[in-house]
Amino acid sequence: MARHPFVVIEGLDGTGKTTLRKALFRLWEGLYGITPLCLLTTNFLDATVAADIVTGKYSPSSDNRDRYMAAVAADKVATLDNLIRPALPDRPVISDRWMLSELAFFGVKHDLSPAETYQQLAGTVTQPADLTFVLDLAPEESIRRAGTRRGDATRADWDVLDVQARVRQIYTEVLAIPRAYPLLGDIVLLDGAANPAETLHLAWRALIDRGLVPALPASKDISA
Amino acid sequence: MPAQVAPHPPPTQPIQRLWQVLADGLQVQRLHLHLTEWRDLVEGAAPLPDSPDIHHADAFAARPVRSTSTALPDVAGLGFWLELPAKYGLVAAPSNPLTPAALGAGHAVIGDSSQTEWSEAVRCVVNAAAWWVGFFSVIRHRGVHHITLDQAKPDVSLATLSDAVTVVAFGTAIRVLEAHLSEAGESDESARSAYCRALAASVESERRMPGLLDELAELRLVDLVAASIPWRGQYTKYAGGTGAGQVE
Ligand SMILES: Nc1ncnc2c1ncn2[C@@H]1O[C@H](COP(=O)(O)OP(=O)(O)O)[C@@H](O)[C@H]1O
Ligand SMILES: [Mg+2]
Numbered sequence: 001m002a003r004h005p006f007v008v009i010e011g012l013d014g015t016g017k018t019t020l021r022k023a024l025f026r027l028w029e030g031l032y033g034i035t036p037l038c039l040l041t042t043n044f045l046d047a048t049v050a051a052d053i054v055t056g057k058y059s060p061s062s063d064n065r066d067r068y069m070a071a072v073a074a075d076k077v078a079t080l081d082n083l084i085r086p087a088l089p090d091r092p093v094i095s096d097r098w099m100l101s102e103l104a105f106f107g108v109k110h111d112l113s114p115a116e117t118y119q120q121l122a123g124t125v126t127q128p129a130d131l132t133f134v135l136d137l138a139p140e141e142s143i144r145r146a147g148t149r150r151g152d153a154t155r156a157d158w159d160v161l162d163v164q165a166r167v168r169q170i171y172t173e174v175l176a177i178p179r180a181y182p183l184l185g186d187i188v189l190l191d192g193a194a195n196p197a198e199t200l201h202l203a204w205r206a207l208i209d210r211g212l213v214p215a216l217p218a219s220k221d222i223s224a
Numbered sequence: 225m226p227a228q229v230a231p232h233p234p235p236t237q238p239i240q241r242l243w244q245v246l247a248d249g250l251q252v253q254r255l256h257l258h259l260t261e262w263r264d265l266v267e268g269a270a271p272l273p274d275s276p277d278i279h280h281a282d283a284f285a286a287r288p289v290r291s292t293s294t295a296l297p298d299v300a301g302l303g304f305w306l307e308l309p310a311k312y313g314l315v316a317a318p319s320n321p322l323t324p325a326a327l328g329a330g331h332a333v334i335g336d337s338s339q340t341e342w343s344e345a346v347r348c349v350v351n352a353a354a355w356w357v358g359f360f361s362v363i364r365h366r367g368v369h370h371i372t373l374d375q376a377k378p379d380v381s382l383a384t385l386s387d388a389v390t391v392v393a394f395g396t397a398i399r400v401l402e403a404h405l406s407e408a409g410e411s412d413e414s415a416r417s418a419y420c421r422a423l424a425a426s427v428e429s430e431r432r433m434p435g436l437l438d439e440l441a442e443l444r445l446v447d448l449v450a451a452s453i454p455w456r457g458q459y460t461k462y463a464g465g466t467g468a469g470q471v472e
Contacts, residue, residue, distance in 0.1 A: 002230040022427045023420070026454045031402050031419070033238040034231075092231070130229055197424035201417055208410060214231040216409050 004034070004092040005212040006084055006127070008184070010100040010171070011135030012164050014146030015192040016199065017096050020135065023200040024094055032214050037087040041097035045078035046071075058155075060109040069117070072102055073124040080127050092212075098129060099183050103174060104167040114174050118181055129185035130212060133203055134171060137192030139164035186210065243459040244399075245301060247451035251356070252304050254444055258363050259312065265362050266314065274365040277382035278321070284358025286320050287313025288351045296345035300403035302396060306348055309355040322354035325386035329353075329393035333401075333422045337414040342404040346418075349400055350393035357389045360445045370437070370446040377441040384439040388449045391429050391436065395453035398422045423454075430455045 007024070009017045021038055029035045042057075044050050049071035056068025076098075084093050099121065106117040139161055146159065157163070174180075178187045188206045190199050207213045265272075265281040272278045288309050297306055330350035334343045360367075361380070369377045401419040410416060433455050437446050450457055 002232055003228055004231045005229050019424075019427055022430070023423045026423050026426060027419075029238070029240060030398060030423070030454060031405055032231075033241065035238070035240070195424070196427065197417070197421040200424055201420040204416065204420065212229060212231065213410075216406055 003088040004036075004090070005130040005207070006088060006093045006095070006185075007207075007212070008095045008098040008100075008129040008132040009135070010097055010132055011192060012137065012139060012142040012167060013159060014142035014144070014149075015135035015137045016145075016196060017135060019196050020133065020190075020199055020203060021094050021096050023196065024203060027200070027204060028092060028213070031216070034091050034214070036092040036094050037083065038094045038096065039079065039083055041095065041101050042072065042075050043079045043083065044075065045082050046074045049074045057105075062110070065106075065110045069106070069120055073121050076121070076125045080125070084127070095129070098132070099125070099181070100132060100134065100171060100174060103181075104170045107170040108163055108166050114170055115180060118183070122183055125183060128183045131186045131188060131206065131210065132184040133188050133190055133206070134175065135190050135192040135199070136168075136171070139168055142192065240459060243462040244451070246462060247447070247459070248301060248304065250451075251448060252308070255308055255312075255359060258366075258444075261363050261366060262359060266317075272362065272365070274377065274379045275361060275382070275385070276379055278361075280318070281362050282314065282317050284320055284322065284355070284362055285314045286317035286355075287315055288320075288323075288348075288355045292344050292348040294341045294345045296342060296400050296403050297349055299407065300345075300349075300396075300399040302349055302399060305352050305356070305396065309352050309359075313355055320354045320358055321382060322358050322385055322389045323351065325389040326350045326354040326393045329390045329425070330397060332425060333394070333397045333418050335414075335418060335421065337418060340414065342400060342415055342418070345400045345404070346397045349396035353393040353396055354389050356448065357385060357392055357445070360442075360448055361385055364442045364445060367442040367444050369441055370443040373443070378439070380440060380442075380445075384436065387432060387436050388440060388445065391433070391449055392452040394422055394425045394429065398426065398453065426454050429453065433457065 009021055011017050025036050025038060042053055044053065052064070052067045052071035053075060056064045056071060060068065087093050102121060103114040103117045106112040107114055143159060143161060143164060147154070175187060175189065178184065188203070190202055266285040269280045269282045272281055278284070297303055327350065330347050334346055337343050364377075364380065368375060398419070401415060401422060404415055405412065405419060408415065433450070437450060440446050440449060447461065451459065451461065
């Protein structure tokens with residue numbers, strides 16, 4: 001059955017993920033007449049693991065690592081079953097972070113290699129994204145940008161230069177061997193330093209090139 | 225890429241486009257309901273009681289220069305947007321102080337592509353945005369607060385009205401470019417680029433929207449601006465089954 005794409009946007013905090021997501025949403029809705037579903041890397045759809053997600057994310061330790069891994073996988077399966085797969089026949093899904101962010105988290109907090117984390121998650125999460133955009137930007141700049149946002153909690157154990165530099169390094173390692181990570185789908189690297197309109201244009205181009213947006217209707221004349 | 229990813233266009237009119245048609249009708253209705261009131265104020269050239277920056281009501285009344293022969297505004301459903309200011313705008317009136325904001329938005333979208341059919345259409349619709357915001361600014365003191373529905377409202381500055389024009393202008397530019405890209409297809413790179421600039425501007429202006437609507441504070445201006453551009457509140461008037469288009 002024909003369906004729309006599952007698109008993921010990855011990148012450090014402050015690299016412009018939300019900005020790109022909103023713009024792609026408007027592009028799909030405004031030009032193609034299709035409202036996407038936007039979601040996040042964890043959506044708390046499996047209530048039985050919600051507590052493990054909160055503990056594992058905000059108080060990570062070697063004791064809760066495996067429970068957290070299982071919880072993240074269960075939540076992703078529930079998100080695929082209850083949101084993504086039901087949505088795709090009618091609309092694209094845009095996820096703000098997905099697999100790559102989990103690989104980075106376990107790398108930084110638990111010293112697991114991306115390949116190890118991937119292998120564990122891929123045991124339960126089986127549906128790949130069609131396309132993963134990765135917004136790349138020097139962490140000095142992404143932290144500065146994230147700091148200009150109001151009402152955003154900064155975490156001392158995460159939103160700091162050495163951690164963000166390590167996260168970016170893990171992204172780079174993964175992007176060097178994309179074939180080893182098929183659940184990410186096609187990977188498109190975007191320059192986070194470019195202006196948001198250019199970034200949107202490049203992202204759109206990547207979607208057009210892969211046939212992931214519909215052919216434009218000849219006309220949408222609704223004027224009377 | 226899995227072979228089954230082959231997105232189809234939606235089979236029917238998306239509801240957002242129908243809400244846009246309703247919102248457009250609301251503007252047309254209001255203009256005609258308040259035309260006499262507007263003319264009295266404009267012809268009296270009285271100071272605007274609630275806009276201390278504007279000393280004469282006719283400041284906003286000048287007929288916008290309509291310079292397009294393209295059908296794109298019509299295709300975008302914006303025929304009325306140009307025709308009504310052309311019909312009711314004054315020929316002998318001072319230049320509209322809101323026009324610079326409108327043209328600034330147009331320029332930001334058009335960039336270097338000034339010789340195209342769509343850029344001519346964009347210039348026209350953004351130019352008219354200054355007139356439409358100006359129209360409702362003139363009669364603003366006769367309107368009600370958008371939340372309390374009281375007569376009492378704070379004064380509105382030229383800076384706030386200029387921000388309103390910028391937002392509305394970006395919204396009309398988006399519609400023209402969508403009409404163009406739908407007809408011409410996505411191979412027109414300069415139009416794609418301009419459309420991306422306009423969408424990025426809409427994302428950027430979302431931050432300003434709640435504050436801007438609060439400063440405008442008057443129902444008709446709030447409705448005009450809120451429905452003009454993609455943001456989370458664009459169609460709240462219609463989305464809950466509340467607004468049916470007609471008012472007053
Ligand atoms: N390409 C860009 N250039 C400059 N600033 C940007 C760009 N993209 C986003 N920003 C700004 O940086 C901040 C963080 O952007 P945001 O999209 O929220 O990033 P993320 O969702 O990745 O954390 C916001 O204030 C946003 O307006
Ligand atoms: Mg974000």
